[in-house]
Amino acid sequence: MKYGREDMRSVVAGEVRAHLARRGISGNQAALRLGWTQPYMSRRLSGNVAFNVADLAAIARLLQVPVTRFFDSPDAGTEGEVMSSWISSPPRGLGAAA
Numbered sequence: 001m002k003y004g005r006e007d008m009r010s011v012v013a014g015e016v017r018a019h020l021a022r023r024g025i026s027g028n029q030a031a032l033r034l035g036w037t038q039p040y041m042s043r044r045l046s047g048n049v050a051f052n053v054a055d056l057a058a059i060a061r062l063l064q065v066p067v068t069r070f071f072d073s074p075d076a077g078t079e080g081e082v083m084s085s086w087i088s089s090p091p092r093g094l095g096a097a098a
Helices: 004-022 027-032 038-045 052-064 067-071 079-088
Strands: none
Touching: 004 027, 004 052, 004 067, 004 079, 027 038, 027 052, 052 067
16 A cells, blocks of 8 residues: 555654553643644644654654654554555655665
């Protein structure tokens, strides 16, 4: 299965939301703990804006989980499947230089 930019943004946002919920942490609480504004966090949790690598690393530290957990969605397949699909067909501009 191939995952495009929007699909990956949705998968990652959904996984971040799920991990926060499992810890009983709201998006607002996470934003405060991370020193982010509520709108910054809300746009990312909604999937309207993609999390960047630094964002995901900070959230992973907050939740004490490996950053790869955010690429592991039951609806999207296994972590390896999602990552392999994305790596084999990354969004435009994110592939290896030719």
